[in-house]
Amino acid sequence: MLLDLLKLHLCEACSMTELHEAVALGDYDLVAEILRTGRCDPNHKDVDWHDRTPLHWAAAKGRSELVKLLVDHGAQHCLRSDVGWTPAHFAAESGRLGVLRTLHSLHAAMDAADLFGDTPKRLAEIYGHQDCSRFLETAEVESRSYRRTAAMKGIPLDQRDEDWEVKKEELERNPPYSRENHTSSAQKKKGKKRGKQ
Template sequence: MSLLHEIAASGDIERLEDLLDQKNFNRDEKDDDWGGRTPLMWAVIGGHFRSVKILLEQEANPNLHNEEGKTAAHFAAESGRADILRLLIENGCDETVTDRHGSRPMDEALLYGNLQCAELLSQTMQGQINRRKRPSDWLDHFNDNKSDAGIKHLKKQRSMFLSTTYREHEERKRRRSGGSKQKR
């Protein structure tokens, strides 16, 4: 775990700002000791709203995932931090991304009984939350960092979400019509 990870996890705003002002720290660096978590993930896990805000202002990417496939939004939804989750959403996190077990942030919120987070995610999926950035804005960020793996990951997640949504839609439509149409 780097110094930036430790400071983000501690919530020490002054030291975080000083460190980020030095410009020689990778705000998106994944730790080697704790499953590839970024400083943003550590700030979210610690529940440090101001640290999360500072990291996002410094262009920390909310769509990076750890070794389990979890993003900062997964951690916010799991811990019930709707204030932090809203901040992530407003700054372009992809609320549809699934971890390697197939769980989305919505699944984490519901699993842990964090209904405020679940409601926020539902509103987001319905387009009711204003965003300063969209998840697709981060594709340029990946291009700037020459991360083909990151672009492929986002495209795969978006594709999986759209195909799942389509299958769910078709299944609901079939059930509403009384199941008269058989699956092909």
Template sequence: MTELHEAAAKDDVKTLQCLLVKSDIDVDAEDWDWGKRTALHIAACNGSTATVKLLLDHGADMEMRMTGGWIPAHCAAEGGHVVVLRLLMEYKCPMNVQDDSGDTPVNIATVYGHKDVVMLLQKAIK
């Protein structure tokens, strides 16, 4: 796990800000030991809205796929993180992307019983 991934996992916005101003930091670096997750995947999984926003403001790719084909929206849907999903939608993240099994974020939210997320995502993809 890189410093960037660690800061995202801890929702450590101050450290993340310091890391992101370094010119040699790749905001989309993949952690191969953890299924090719980016810092944005980790922050979305954790429901860390401030961290997600900071990463997006620094150009994080919302369509990067981790192992299994999940984008950060799938991660947020799994955890029922409505605010993170709204933020991703503000930044124009597509909500109808299928993973390697053909599941979209709304499918994932349905499996985990997150009714508020399902309603939000169904409205977004119409």
């Protein structure tokens, strides 16, 4: 037990963990082994990569099978990056319809807004992923309905990232730039991509 705690502590001391790397590479067997042995926390945020968790990487890379595996081993689909992106945001940006369907089936919040007010549906629209946008139009409504039903029945949901909420409040009190000059993070990224073409 003490050895397991030490391994977990060492894993958390680094930024990008072995689990992050295995997920980014899409190595299902290695991810399964890491999770089975408990070598890394599936909810560890990589500060060098803007607080991405392994689940964010799986979503961005379009790896639905890894999304399921991670969630089965305790990965929380509510955790957010430094600007408030959930795994659904990363999937929508990359046009990963299969991952969006998987996240929705796992009752992830499909309508969460990031720090700038962008939802996964908005990102899908910005990046021209029409199939994702159409899916998210329905998924957003179903997600809100599921939350209401769960609240009425007293079912606890994995919908809130406490660490991010604290960061968000701090950023709102001390913004690094003016809101009037703000362009959403997705619009900035898309503009950069257009400039490279």
